[in-house]
Amino acid sequence: VVESGSDSSIANACPRATTDYRVDRPVYETYARLDADREAGPFLRAEFTDHPFWMVTRYDHVLEALQLPDVFGNEVINPMDPHMSVDLLPNKLDPPDHTKLRRVLNRWFAPAAVRRLDPLLTRRCAEMVAELRPAGQCDLVSDFAIRVPTEMFLATLGLPTEDGAQFVVWVEKIFDGFFGRDVEGAAKAGAAMHAYFDAAAEERVRRPRDPETDFLSRMLVAEIDGERISREDLLVICLTLMAAGLDTTRSMLGYIFYHLAQHSEDRQRIVDDPTATPRTIEEMLRLYPLVIMSGRVVRRDIDFHGLPMSAGDVVWLGLGSASRDPRRFERADEFVVDRPNPHHLAFAAGPHICLGIHLARQELVVAVNEWHRQIPDYQLVDPTDAVTERGGGVMSLSSLRLEWAT
Numbered sequence: 001v002v003e004s005g006s007d008s009s010i011a012n013a014c015p016r017a018t019t020d021y022r023v024d025r026p027v028y029e030t031y032a033r034l035d036a037d038r039e040a041g042p043f044l045r046a047e048f049t050d051h052p053f054w055m056v057t058r059y060d061h062v063l064e065a066l067q068l069p070d071v072f073g074n075e076v077i078n079p080m081d082p083h084m085s086v087d088l089l090p091n092k093l094d095p096p097d098h099t100k101l102r103r104v105l106n107r108w109f110a111p112a113a114v115r116r117l118d119p120l121l122t123r124r125c126a127e128m129v130a131e132l133r134p135a136g137q138c139d140l141v142s143d144f145a146i147r148v149p150t151e152m153f154l155a156t157l158g159l160p161t162e163d164g165a166q167f168v169v170w171v172e173k174i175f176d177g178f179f180g181r182d183v184e185g186a187a188k189a190g191a192a193m194h195a196y197f198d199a200a201a202e203e204r205v206r207r208p209r210d211p212e213t214d215f216l217s218r219m220l221v222a223e224i225d226g227e228r229i230s231r232e233d234l235l236v237i238c239l240t241l242m243a244a245g246l247d248t249t250r251s252m253l254g255y256i257f258y259h260l261a262q263h264s265e266d267r268q269r270i271v272d273d274p275t276a277t278p279r280t281i282e283e284m285l286r287l288y289p290l291v292i293m294s295g296r297v298v299r300r301d302i303d304f305h306g307l308p309m310s311a312g313d314v315v316w317l318g319l320g321s322a323s324r325d326p327r328r329f330e331r332a333d334e335f336v337v338d339r340p341n342p343h344h345l346a347f348a349a350g351p352h353i354c355l356g357i358h359l360a361r362q363e364l365v366v367a368v369n370e371w372h373r374q375i376p377d378y379q380l381v382d383p384t385d386a387v388t389e390r391g392g393g394v395m396s397l398s399s400l401r402l403e404w405a406t
C-alpha cells in the first residue's frame with residue numbers, strides 16, 4: 001500500500017461490476033457471478049446502488065486488506081447499504097477499541113468454552129433429528145438448521161434453551177427486515193428481543209451469577225479502560241451475536257445438506273467415517289462461502305496495488321470470490337475433500353475474523369454427524385424445486401425439502 005491521491009484515469013479504466021448482489025437468485029448462481037467478476041479483474045467499480053464502491057475480488061488482495069485495519073476501517077459493514085441503520089458491536093469498531101472489546105468477548109467463544117457446550121449440543125441435535133425422523137420428510141432450513149444455532153446461542157449466553165421456539169420467530173422476522181422485506185415486523189421483533197435481553201440483564205443485576213461461567217453476569221462487571229460496558233452496548237452486543245451467529249449457521253447447514261443430498265459419495269464418506277466430517281465441512285465453507293463480502297471504508301488516500309483510492313471510499317472485500325479463486329486453489333470450483341492447504345476466507349481474517357468460528361464449526365460438525373447417524377440416506381423431495389438463495393451479502397437458502405425412507 002502506497003500513500004497517494006486519487007488518479008481518476010486509472011479508476012475510470014476499472015471494469016464495471018454487472019451484477020446487483022442484492023437480488024435473490026436460483027441456488028449457486030451468485031457464485032457463478034462472483035467468479036465472473038473476479039475473472040473480469042482484481043478491482044471493479046460497482047455502481048448498482050446509490051453509493052458506488054470498489055470491489056476487491058482476488059484472494060491475495062482480499063486477505064491483505066482484511067489485515068490492514070488502519071487503512072480499511074469498519075465504519076461501513078455492508079457496502080451495498082453503507083448507512084445501515086442496525087448497530088453492530090464489535091463489528092463497527094476499529095482498533096484499539098475493537099481489540100479491547102474482542103478481548104472481553106473472545107473467551108466465551110474460545111475452543112474450551114465451545115467444548116463445554118458439546119454435551120448439550122450433541123443431545124439436542126440427536127433429539128431434534130429423532131423428532132423429525134418418523135415423518136420421512138422435512139424442510140431442513142426451518143425444521144432443523146435454524147433450531148440448532150438458536151438453542152446454542154441461548155445456551156452460550158446462559159439463557160433458557162426452552163425459549164428457542166419464541167426466538168426462532170423473532171429471528172426470522174428480524175432477518176426479513178434486514179433484507180428490506182417486512183420492515184415493520186422486524187422492528188417489532190427487534191423491540192421484543194431488546195426487551196427480552198434487557199430483562200435478562202436486569203435479572204442478573206438483582207441476582208448475579210458466577211461471572212466465570214455466566215456471560216451476562218460477566219459482561220455486567222467487565223471493564224474496558226476502567227469503565228463498565230453500558231447497558232445499551234451490552235444489548236447491542238447480544239443482538240449482534242444473535243444476528244451474526246444464527247442466520248449464518250442455519251445458512252451453511254442449508255448449503256451443506258443441499259450438496260450432500262445430491263452427492264451420495266460425499267454423504268457415504270460421512271456415514272462410514274464421522275471423523276471425515278470436519279474436513280468435508282471446511283471444504284464446503286470454502287466452496288459455498290455464504291458471507292460473500294466484508295465492507296470497509298478507506299481511511300486515507302492510498303494506492304492499493306495500482307488502484308488509487310481516496311479517504312472515504314467504500315470497499316467490498318470479496319470473501320466469496322477470494323475463497324473460490326483459482327490463483328489460490330486448484331480446481332477451485334470443485335469439491336475436493338482433502339485439500340492440502342484449505343485456508344479459505346469464509347470466516348474472514350485479520351482483527352474482525354469471525355468471533356464464533358469455533359462455535360460455528362462445532363455446531364456444523366455435530367449437527368451433520370447426528371443427522372447422518374439417524375438418517376444416513378435422503379434426497380431432495382423434488383429435484384426441480386426452485387431453491388433460491390437470498391441476495392444482500394449473506395446468502396441463505398429459502399428452503400430445502402428433504403425426504404427419506406422410514
Ligand code: HEM
Nearest residue numbers: 090091244245248249252291294347348352354355356360
Ligand atoms: C458458518 C457460520 C458463520 C460464518 C460463515 C461466519 C462468517 C463471518 C464473517 C465472514 C465475519 C467477518 C465479517 C467482517 O469482516 O466484516 C464474521 C464476523 C463475526 N461473526 Fe461470524 N460467522 C459464522 C458464525 C458465527 C457464530 C456462530 C457467531 C456467534 C458468536 C458469530 C459471530 C460473529 C461476530 C460477533 C462477528 C464480528 C466480529 C468482529 O467484528 O470482530 N459468527 N463472521
